[in-house]
């Protein structure tokens with residue numbers, strides 16, 4: 001059955017209908033090896049090979065959920081006008097086109113959720129759900145009680161707005177001092193770095209170790225991706241009021 005290309009792409013979870021139209025206009029979509037930029041083009045998913053940025057759009061109707069250990073040195077975008085390395089190179093090997101939920105700065109490593117479930121992603125990022133994110137930060141100096149109070153009691157103003165109360169503790173790391181663990185329920189731009197700098201302890205190194213109830217497993221090395229278990233997924237879905245949605249693993 002033939003359908004308009006943008007409708008097929010949207011149905012496959014590649015992007016919204018409008019987003020798919022943009023991909024077509026940007027000449028990023030090929031059908032049977034040829035760039036298509038005609039929004040009226042009809043295709044038959046069953047008999048055509050469709051690619052976006054050279055990645056085959058397989059049968060993506062199934063919702064997919066992964067955790068990814070983002071290494072430092074990669075942007076959390078799928079393309080960059082300056083051609084810097086992006087996380088796309090790790091996502092390409094997956095059977096489905098998935099997107100990172102939120103962002104980590106280029107020089108930050110750690111846990112990113114990847115999914116093509118737009119509703120879950122939207123809710124996880126929405127401030128009203130107050131999803132906790134745990135970061136380990138190596139900072140200059142060793143924060144004292146005063147600094148910890150400033151980081152946690154909501155009195156710190158960043159970008160003209162007070163931060164939501166957070167949790168912070170100095171990690172008992174022996175001689176390698178200056179490690180902080182921070183738990184935030186907001187996701188403002190460069191928030192940890194700005195908070196730590198504002199209390200006199202600029203960040204040297206930053207890693208996200210938990211997102212919601214998911215912990216970055218020690219066996220998941222930088223650059224590796226693992227699919228969420230049903231239990232992990234149910235916990236996430238429950239947190240944002242989407243529980244008991246079945247995980248569809250159509251390849």
Ligand code: URA
Nearest residue numbers: 104105190191192193
């Ligand atoms: N806070 C930051 O400063 N950077 C990140 O990437 C995430 C949180």
